[in-house]
Amino acid sequence: xxxxxxxxxxxxxxxxxxxxxxxxxxxxxxxxxxxxxxxxxxxxxxxxxxxxxxxxxxxxxxxxxxxxxxxxxxxxxxxxxxxxxxxxxxxxxxxxxxxxxxxxxxxxxxxxxxxxxxxxxxxxxxxxxxxxxxxxxxxxxxxxxxxxxxxxxxxxxxxxxxxxxxxxxxxxxxxxxxxxxxxxxxxxxxxxxxxxxxxxxxxxxxxxxxxxxxxxxxxxxxxxxxxxxxxxxxxxxxxxxxxxxxxxxxxxxxxxxxxxxxxxxxxxxxxxxxxxxxxxxxxxxxxxxxxxxx
Ligand code: R5P
Numbered sequence: 001x002x003x004x005x006x007x008x009x010x011x012x013x014x015x016x017x018x019x020x021x022x023x024x025x026x027x028x029x030x031x032x033x034x035x036x037x038x039x040x041x042x043x044x045x046x047x048x049x050x051x052x053x054x055x056x057x058x059x060x061x062x063x064x065x066x067x068x069x070x071x072x073x074x075x076x077x078x079x080x081x082x083x084x085x086x087x088x089x090x091x092x093x094x095x096x097x098x099x100x101x102x103x104x105x106x107x108x109x110x111x112x113x114x115x116x117x118x119x120x121x122x123x124x125x126x127x128x129x130x131x132x133x134x135x136x137x138x139x140x141x142x143x144x145x146x147x148x149x150x151x152x153x154x155x156x157x158x159x160x161x162x163x164x165x166x167x168x169x170x171x172x173x174x175x176x177x178x179x180x181x182x183x184x185x186x187x188x189x190x191x192x193x194x195x196x197x198x199x200x201x202x203x204x205x206x207x208x209x210x211x212x213x214x215x216x217x218x219x220x221x222x223x224x225x226x227x228x229x230x231x232x233x234x235x236x237x238x239x240x241x242x243x244x245x246x247x248x249x250x251x252x253x254x255x256x257x258x259x260x261x262x263x264x265x266x267x268x269x270x271x272x273x274x275x276x277x278x279x280x281x282x283x284x285x286x287x288x289x290x291x292x293x294x
Contacts, residue, residue, distance in 0.1 A: 001292055002045055004070055006054025008063040009087065012269045012281055013053035016085075019285035025050070027070060037062055039069045046078035051288055052118075056090035057248060057271040064090055064109070068116035075117035084118040085288070087270035087280055088246045092123075093218075095131040098193050110135040122287055124270055124280060125217045125245040128168070142283055144245045144268050145172050145215060149179035151266065151278045152213055152243060158182075161212040161237070165189060165200065165228040172215045176243075180213070187228055200227035208236035219244045219265065222253030226260040233261050241266065247275035 003022040005013040007029045017024045025043040032038065052074065054067040067084065074082050091105035113121065120138040125145070132139035152160065159182040164173035166189035177184040185205030191198050214228045225242045232240050240262050247267025249257075254275075257265060267275035 001288065002043070002048050002050045003288075004041065004045075004050055004052040004054075004074065006052055006063075006070060007039075007066055008057070009053045009055045009269075009272070011272065012055075012087070012279065012284075015279060015281035016053060016285045016288075019281050020289055022051075022288075027066075029066060031062070037065045037069065039066055039073065041070065041073050041077060044077070045074050048079055049081040049083070049292075050074050050079045051083040051085050053085040053087075053284070055087045055270055055272075057088045057246065058250075060090035064112070068112055068118075071113070071116040071118045079117075081119050082117050083288070083291070084113060084121040085123075085284055086121055087124045087268075087284075089121075089123045089126050092131055093127045095128050106131045107134060110137075110139075113137075122284070122291075124268075124283070125172075127217055140287070142287055143172075143175060144270070144278070144280055144283055145175040146179050147278050147280070147283060148215070148243045148245070148266060148268065149176040149213075152176075152241065153180055157211050157213065157241070159211075160241075161185070161205070161207050161210045163187070163205075163207075163212055163214045163228060163232065165214055165216055165224045169216055172217065176213065176215045182210070187231060189224065189227075198223050198227060200224070200231065202231045202235070206235075207232055209238050211239045211241070212237040213241045213243055214262075216242075216244045218246045218248060219253065219257070219267070220248045221250050222257045225257050225262065229257070229260045229262050239263055243267070246270045247273050249273065249275065 094105040162176040162184040164186035173184040269276035
């Protein structure tokens with residue numbers, strides 16, 4: 001197995017290749033003045049099984065195009081099997097038609113990946129795991145929540161309360177609870193399909209005097225975390241932290257979250273940023289090694 005170092009996940013891919021003991025294939029990339037992307041694989045993949053590690057966080061359209069071009073280039077260069085390792089899978093949140101006339105973006109992306117020559121994918125904390133069942137090729141979802149919870153535990157927060165900001169994230173809070181001990185709970189979240197407006201309400205749990213960690217798959221605008229933090233602080237939580245797998249933090253999300261009383265934001269290098277305190281390299285390298293044996 002050789003590992004193609006996707007430009008959007010360069011550091012993570014280098015760490016992963018080192019841990020897995022795989023040869024790295026570097027990628028030469030550029031962008032034309034009109035915005036189109038160019039990539040060239042700088043190494044041979046002929047008759048090899050290859051994995052491409054490329055996240056598709058913003059700028060997602062560029063990162064997606066680079067990914068499909070790398071896959072297609074690998075196949076054109078004689079690669080046998082191409083595995084796409086896509087920590088953040090763009091467009092996965094639109095996994096059904098909510099309003100008439102919409103597209104199911106997740107399905108379109110899957111078709112694009114397949115057409116480019118990708119034979120299977122591995123992703124991390126995809127928004128809805130069920131979406132992967134509709135893909136016409138093997139697609140595996142890994143969870144980085146135990147890694148995030150372990151990091152938080154090592155920082156002295158053993159026994160902290162793990163909160164899911166909506167029902168869809170309950171499994172996330174439960175995974176965290178297994179590592180942190182303590183209790184877990186969830187909030188009820190509703191988003192207006194037309195205006196995008198959020199409303200979050202509390203369920204029954206006791207966080208008085210406790211350190212509480214809000215665990216989510218994605219932090220985007222920060223709206224969800226801000227509402228959840230307010231509820232925790234109103235209920236008397238002593239300290240509030242926010243942890244997520246994909247720290248997108250668009251615009252001034254960080255400032256707004258910190259202003260809401262959250263002490264720290266902890267994310268992974270699925271989305272390379274100043275919040276990437278936990279690396280996915282051990283999780284991914286372990287999976288591809290197991291994959292190879294399997
Ligand atoms: C949606 O249900 C996700 O799990 C996240 O809660 C959501 O994407 C976060 O978005 P924002 O930060 O904009 O509230």
